[in-house]
Amino acid sequence: MANPYQVTPPQAPRRRSGGGIVAFVVLALIVGGIYGASRWLGKDDGKPAASASASASASAKPTKSSDPGNPESSSDTSSSWKVGDCGGPDPENQPDGYRPQKCSASGATFKAIDIKDASMFPGSIQCPPGTDLMIQVSISYGNSKKGGIPTNTLCGRNLSGDHPGDPGAGGGQLVQGDCVTDQAQEVPCATAGSGSSKVLGLVKQKSECPSGTTEPMQLTMAIGRPYDVICTDG
Structure with missing residues (x-):
């Protein structure tokens, strides 16, 4: 005799085959999107879109700035310079190009004394x-x-006997022993006229100037410059 309280459970709903198709389509769209993005970011021939250049050149002529902390400078697109390396003009990128050269080469004109x-x-x-x-x-x-992303700054010294960066010579960055006008412009000490004075120190505050300072020059603020006062003997 059948149990009157027994309840026959309903049959489980039959899984529709369409759900698997939808999941497959979604997965295909995701994979296709990733592949399309990778193709968009790269070249069609499978090579990377950008590659580092090993050439060396300068795209800017040396310019003299009125800021005593910013000396003559130029730009080079080689990224493999080391202290002690030499370089010279790049004939393929005249007139402002530079490239690494052996120090014994006839075309070498400077040596890297520091890399910043x-x-x-x-x-x-x-x-x-x-x-x-x-x-x-x-x-x-x-x-x-030409151009590129700056990575370092090469500090170079001429291989010839011409050294404008030496103290008092009138070139390069301002250092102790240089001479300046009353407008804080660097000039060669050998030809400095009246109104010029010798640099005794470069400090942040006038109170830090060394003894012998008679005319400390307060400079306008410049971001990053390690000094704000030129201590001179007037």
């Missing part, structure tokens, strides 16, 4: 005394030899 990190503020980069030129080192992409 790149900076958005040129005045914040301080090269060692005796630096005759500063070269912005960049890495470029594609076949372009």
